[in-house]
Amino acid sequence: MRPDRRISLIKRSVAASCGYAPVSGRPPRKFCGDSPASEWYRRNLYIYSLAQKTMTPQDRKAFVLVGSGHAAMMKEFIEAGQQFRLKA
DSSP states (O other): OOHHHHHHHHHHHHHHHHTTOSBOSSSSOOBSSHHHHHHHHHHHHHHHHHHHHHOOTTOOOOOOOOOHHHHHHHHHHHHHOSSOOOOO
């Protein structure tokens, strides 16, 4: 995936989260866009952690089938970590 396309996907995901009316006027819960955004991020971490748990040192390759939004986040996690190497 081209870097500009990945950034575009991340920006669209953030924009979609912000489209949930990020501020509501009822205290104490003033933000209503935080739950969908945190759930989306949690799902990405869950997918990544499953890959970590199922891979063994003897495994040379893995195939993870996800949508483009999740793929962009998986790429970020892989680049930040030391366990995997991403091959285009």
